[in-house]
Amino acid sequence: MSEPLFLKPVFHKKIWGGRRLETKFGYDIPDGDIGECWAISGHPHGHSEVKNGEFAGQTVEDLWSSHAELFGNPKGRVFPLLTKILDANASLSVQVHPDNDYAWKHEHELGKTECWYIIDAEPDSYLVYGHHAKTREELDKMIESGDWDHLLRKVPVKPGEFYYVPSGTVHALNKGIMVLETQQSSDTTYRLYDYDRVEKSTGKKRELHIKQSEDTITVPNKDPKLDIQSKTEGKNKFTTFVKPPISPYFSVYRWEIKEPVTLKHDIGKYTLVSVISGNGKVTVDGKDYDLKKGDHLIMPATVDSWTIDGDLDIIASESGEE
Missing domain, CATH: 2.60.120.10 (Jelly Rolls)
Known part of the structure; x- marks a missing residue:
């Protein structure tokens, strides 16, 4: 079979989402605040379905299991990548993702290294990208005291830029940013700080994962050296x-x-x-x-x-x- 596999996206509501996936890309999205388009996915939380040709109606994960030749007969247990478009109508939580070893042990899935291509960014938009703690003791102390202004590093951002976010990197997209994200196929996120927001459906603050965050944050912060x-x-x-x-x-x-x-x-x-x-x-x-x-x-x-x-x-x- 020699044809491209066009895929049907899956959409996810998020507390920080908006409607730009509809207005900017023309997607037929559900009602509400839609934050994520899972565009190419074999992950169980959002399977992409083939729209055309011989395999129409089958998911990426179906094909990974039954037609390995489409992927060069790989050795991995799961389709390894996940492509998303994220619409940050409000700021995402400050978060960190685990590496493969920690994720397999505690979450039974892949770790999560990811990257962002900035599709759109409002004036004065910024990322949280890294932190200023020099030691784990300093990190723990700043987290415990809620000293976010001194802990978190803010980076101005504009369309066309690219950011690589290895596992262990403290990060967050902030209000007004839209990205295409390429990542390992994982849905494990540890929230470090969430601005004390309350979920409308529950009336409660979203769960934080302080211990897991402290376990997995790289200290001191290490900026990747890219060769673009x-x-x-x-x-x-x-x-x-x-x-x-x-x-x-x-x-x-x-x-x-x-x-x-x-x-x-x-x-x-x-x-x-x-x-x-x-x-x-x-x-x-x-x-x-x-x-x-x-x-x-x-x-x-x-x-x-x-x-x-x-x-x-x-x-x-x-x-x-x-």
Whole structure:
């Protein structure tokens, strides 16, 4: 089978969500505050379903189990990546994610290293990205006293930027930011601080995970040293944001397409593709498929090469694991 797998997103309500997934991307989202579009997912909390072709109606996890050839016959137990779009209409909790060892032991799933491509950011938007504690003793003391102004590092942000967030990194998206997130397939989040917000449905503050946070936060904070590289081919521009060994779990790219280009992945690899703006088409084995803003697809390992044409801005990723 040599065709792309177009996927149906899954949407999640969040206390910090809004409606921009509808207004900016045209998605038919449920009522309420929708914070997350799970665009490419094999995770049990939100399975992506194939919309086209031979495998229409099947989920990514179905195919991972029954058609491993689509993914290069991988060794892993679960589909390893998760692509999301997040709409932070309000600030997310300040949080941290565990690494694989801690997550397997305590949560029975993968750890969570992630990254963000900033799609949109209101003026004066910022991230919480890292912390200022030099020792664990200092970290624990600042958490216990609620000294968030001195503990948390705030970083101004604007559209087009990229941030790599390894497990153990204290972080938060803040109000007015929309991102495409590439991450390990995990739904484990430890909340360190949540602004004393109350859930409308329960009238209670959301649960915090202080011990787990203290267990997993990297001290002192370590900023990843990225080697972001861009190249121009004709009118097209290709950027590599991160790849192994800096990021052991995934590679992430931006493709700015203005004229036809033929692409391929390494033998045995599959590629995740998300269109964040524009219109065009992708051609596989002589067959054309429309591409538009908000489309998400997997180009399986059974496709040797494909041609993209149009005016398109795409974020693509590949798993770093065999």
